[in-house]
Amino acid sequence: MSRSAVWHPFTQHALEPPMKRIASTEGAYLIDEDGNRILDAISSWWVITHGHRHPVIMQAIRSATEACDQIIFAEYSHERAETLARGLIEIAPEGLNHVFYSDSGSTSVEVALKMALGYFHNRGEPRDRIVVMEHSYHGDTIGTMSTGERGVFNAAYKPLLFGVDRLPFPEVGREEKTLDAFETFCRSGQVAALIIEPLVLGAGGMKIYEARVLAGLKEIATRHGCLFIADEVMTGWGRAGTMFACQQAGISPDILCTSKGLTGGALPLAATLCAGDVFDAHLSTDRRKTFFHSSSYTANPIACAAAVANLQIWRSEPVVERIRDLELLHRKNLERFTDDERFANLRQAGTIAALDLVVPAGGYLADVGPRMRRLFRERGLLIRPLGNVLYLMPPYCVTSDELARAYDAIDEVASIVLGKV
Numbered sequence: 134m135s136r137s138a139v140w141h142p143f144t145q146h147a148l149e150p151p152m153k154r155i156a157s158t159e160g161a162y163l164i165d166e167d168g169n170r171i172l173d174a175i176s177s178w179w180v181i182t183h184g185h186r187h188p189v190i191m192q193a194i195r196s197a198t199e200a201c202d203q204i205i206f207a208e209y210s211h212e213r214a215e216t217l218a219r220g221l222i223e224i225a226p227e228g229l230n231h232v233f234y235s236d237s238g239s240t241s242v243e244v245a246l247k248m249a250l251g252y253f254h255n256r257g258e259p260r261d262r263i264v265v266m267e268h269s270y271h272g273d274t275i276g277t278m279s280t281g282e283r284g285v286f287n288a289a290y291k292p293l294l295f296g297v298d299r300l301p302f303p304e305v306g307r308e309e310k311t312l313d314a315f316e317t318f319c320r321s322g323q324v325a326a327l328i329i330e331p332l333v334l335g336a337g338g339m340k341i342y343e344a345r346v347l348a349g350l351k352e353i354a355t356r357h358g359c360l361f362i363a364d365e366v367m368t369g370w371g372r373a374g375t376m377f378a379c380q381q382a383g384i385s386p387d388i389l390c391t392s393k394g395l396t397g398g399a400l401p402l403a404a405t406l407c408a409g410d411v412f413d414a415h416l417s418t419d420r421r422k423t424f425f426h427s428s429s430y431t432a433n434p435i436a437c438a439a440a441v442a443n444l445q446i447w448r449s450e451p452v453v454e455r456i457r458d459l460e461l462l463h464r465k466n467l468e469r470f471t472d473d474e475r476f477a478n479l480r481q482a483g484t485i486a487a488l489d490l491v492v493p494a495g496g497y498l499a500d501v502g503p504r505m506r507r508l509f510r511e512r513g514l515l516i517r518p519l520g521n522v523l524y525l526m527p528p529y530c531v532t533s534d535e536l537a538r539a540y541d542a543i544d545e546v547a548s549i550v551l552g553k554v
């Protein structure tokens with residue numbers, strides 16, 4: 134094999150072996166060029182919901198390609214984007230009734246931040262502070278990095294990042310601190326928006342907090358006229374147990390970002406949903422109040438067709454039952470690690486389960502991460518620990534045996550890296 138010209142994401146090429154090439158995908162598996170089947174226990178970076186190459190989505194993509202490719206999305210619209218927008222509004226929390234398309238989770242968040250700032254700008258109210266939660270992740274563009282946790286990932290870009298106000302993570306029993314901090318920031322009158330990952334902070338280490346914190350934050354935001362942005366890029370589409378995680382708190386955000394599972398994970402697409410008053414603040418005969426955002430591939434019709442098919446799967450297949458079953462399977466499997474001194478913080482939110490490996494030096498760059506990754510790979514499993522945080526987030530088609538195999542591997546690999554075998 135000749136040396137690859139490809140520069141991979143989040144990859145230190147000086148430390149990684151040449152990469153195995155995946156030839157095909159099927160259900161919960163990646164199949165490499167030698168025919169080895171790798172269990173995709175993290176849904177290919179959290180995007181695949183039902184399973185790889187779901188036939189309904191694949192068929193929708195094929196038939197869309199018979200009709201169109203990219204279509205400019207200003208001046209013209211297309212039926213698939215319209216159908217999808219109506220479908221999204223139907224399933225989204227109440228009050229979200231406008232849909233702005235883009236092409237990735239990061240851009241959906243950039244769009245949300247611009248909508249929030251535009252809202253106050255167009256109303257002539259000078260508010261420009263953004264409040265975020267500690268340990269958050271909202272993407273890797275400059276704006277989304279600014280709202281995310283600072284650290285080794287973005288140290289080099291610090292001069293370009295804008296300042297935000299940070300809430301402490303609502304640890305169990307310390308939820309009031311988070312709410313109080315938000316109340317204090319809001320009292321300044323400068324806060325335009327709070328952006329938050331509802332219930333689960335993903336890349337920050339699968340940190341899970343209670344729904345009532347979300348409800349409390351929403352109440353404070355509403356009282357101070359500050360916009361509430363739910364970044365549901367990871368938590369949406371059943372990942373945290375309900376269609377959108379916000380629904381567990383019974384709240385409607387002013388703006389909601391969705392991507393990853395929007396097409397069932399098959400194609401890149403994103404949507405930023407917003408409430409009527411956010412749209413209305415941009416509705417004017419004054420052209421300066423236009424929402425100035427676009428990307429070339431806005432509302433790509435083939436991606437929209439995949440997303441419409443995804444909605445159809447949610448309507449016609451027992452997806453909710455599959456999610457509930459997976460939730461129970463996680464719970465049962467996690468039980469074996471209760472009172473196991475090798476692990477701490479066993480936790481679960483819907484189809485996501487996580488636990489921390491007890492090691493002296495944690496953190497993302499801890500050597501145990503890459504070591505475990507290699508050991509999982511050798512066992513035919515795709516599991517990528519976040520430092521010492523082990524988590525499973527499989528597609529919903531995963532079987533009980535497949536999931537048990539992933540837990541067995543965690544058990545075995547943990548003992549190896551801790552030197553206990």
Ligand SMILES: *Cc1c(COP(=O)(O)O)cnc(C)c1O
Binds near residue numbers: 368
């Ligand atoms: C993955 C993720 C993003 C970024 O999405 P991309 O499609 O990778 O740009 C944003 N927010 C959250 C919560 C995510 O998990």
